[in-house]
Amino acid sequence: MTGEASALVPGLRVTERDVAAHPDTAEDLGIRSTPTIIVRRDDGTEVFRSPGVPSRDQLLLAVAKAL
Template identity: 40%
Template sequence: MTQVWVVLGVLALTGALGLLYRWRNGKVRAAVPIEQLPEEIRTVLAAAPAITLVQLSTTFCAPCRHTKVLLGDVVRQEPRLHHVELDVTERPELAERLKIMRTPTTLVVDARERELFRISGLPKRDELLNALRPLLD
């Protein structure tokens, strides 16, 4: 009987963690405080318009490809936005400096090199547009 309870407990814990993961995936989150953005990102921002969507990806990341398509579509609809994808596969120190725990992660950065907010995972289009709207007004 004890084994049945252990199995049920493990299943319940796994289910709860799965729900938590799905709930957090693609949510707009507050910016992570960083002293100064790394040079790779500051270089990208030099020629960018008001707001840049910096997508941090890895080579074999399937959600990264979907994120690239989604962000590209959002940028085509709004000319004041710019989208850049940086591959952190060979640059783990960049991911560490930016406190990136998973890919894709999208940083929303303004022209003054300030991170406004970030999204871990595949962004939810409506949530992203709602978060960007006040920045573009």
């Protein structure tokens, strides 16, 4: 999904976290299940969170909100 999002939105910055290897990071981010997709604005404000895989349309709408 992240590869598809990056292909659809040029300049999109995607960061993947290995929460199994870094459970402290998962806790800090409030991640309780995997996958969890979080979309943030450049200032760090969270505009979308999906525990589970969102649809492509949901993800594109979230990215639009972040821009």
